Amino acid sequence: MMRIGHGYDVHRLVEGRKLILGGVEIPHPFGLLGHSDADVLLHAICDALLGALAAGDIGRHFPDSDPAYGGVSSLKLLREVISLTAARGYGVQNLDATVVAQSPRLAPFIRDMVENIATACQVDVERVNVKATTTEELGFEGRREGISAHAVVLLRKNGANQEFEA
Ligand SMILES: Nc1ccn([C@@H]2O[C@H](COP(=O)(O)O)[C@@H](O)[C@H]2O)c(=O)n1
Numbered sequence: 001m002m003r004i005g006h007g008y009d010v011h012r013l014v015e016g017r018k019l020i021l022g023g024v025e026i027p028h029p030f031g032l033l034g035h036s037d038a039d040v041l042l043h044a045i046c047d048a049l050l051g052a053l054a055a056g057d058i059g060r061h062f063p064d065s066d067p068a069y070g071g072v073s074s075l076k077l078l079r080e081v082i083s084l085t086a087a088r089g090y091g092v093q094n095l096d097a098t099v100v101a102q103s104p105r106l107a108p109f110i111r112d113m114v115e116n117i118a119t120a121c122q123v124d125v126e127r128v129n130v131k132a133t134t135t136e137e138l139g140f141e142g143r144r145e146g147i148s149a150h151a152v153v154l155l156r157k158n159g160a161n162q163e164f165e166a
């Protein structure tokens with residue numbers, strides 16, 4: 001059995017914060033604001049996984065009112081969501097995500113993001129794809145006020161054929 005999930009998140013860009021995307025620290029004069037490390041890409045992926053499980057969203061599992069999550073690495077949150085996914089009997093068939101950022105240029109960091117995500121999800125890198133796009137300077141991302149991310153994930157029941165079936 002397969003289950004599909006979608007995730008979307010936005011964080012504001014500010015001075016004095018690190019920019020962390022997909023668990024990779026990216027040199028940039030601005031970083032994302034949040035209670036956690038504000039890794040907008042991993043948050044979208046967590047929400048896609050939770051959506052596929054019909055298990056709510058990241059804020060329900062890791063409330064931003066809980067000091068335990070202050071400054072937490074979102075890779076830790078992703079690993080916890082994957083533990084829940086495995087406990088429900090599912091694994092990641094494949095995952096695709098898009099980061100919407102006018103700057104910085106993310107292409108040099110995509111491979112490391114994919115490796116971090118694949119490791120946290122306990123799958124081969126071939127099952128994970130991360131893309132980046134600008135908005136041609138339109139909207140809040142285009143004005144560099146924030147970065148957004150979209151993710152979709154397909155889960156398969158453990159024990160099921162791991163290849164695509166017709
Ligand atoms: N922050 C970004 C945004 C985009 N890229 C790469 O550039 C390509 C073209 O982007 P457009 O928004 O002009 O379509 C895109 O496909 C990415 O490969 C990037 O590295 N970092």
Ligand SMILES: C[C@@]1(CO)OP(=O)(O)OP(=O)(O)OC[C@H]1O
Binds near residue numbers: 038
């Ligand atoms: C990740 C959590 C964890 O405290 O905090 P934030 O970094 O603020 O991220 P957001 O996507 O706004 O909401 C989810 C929160 O639960």
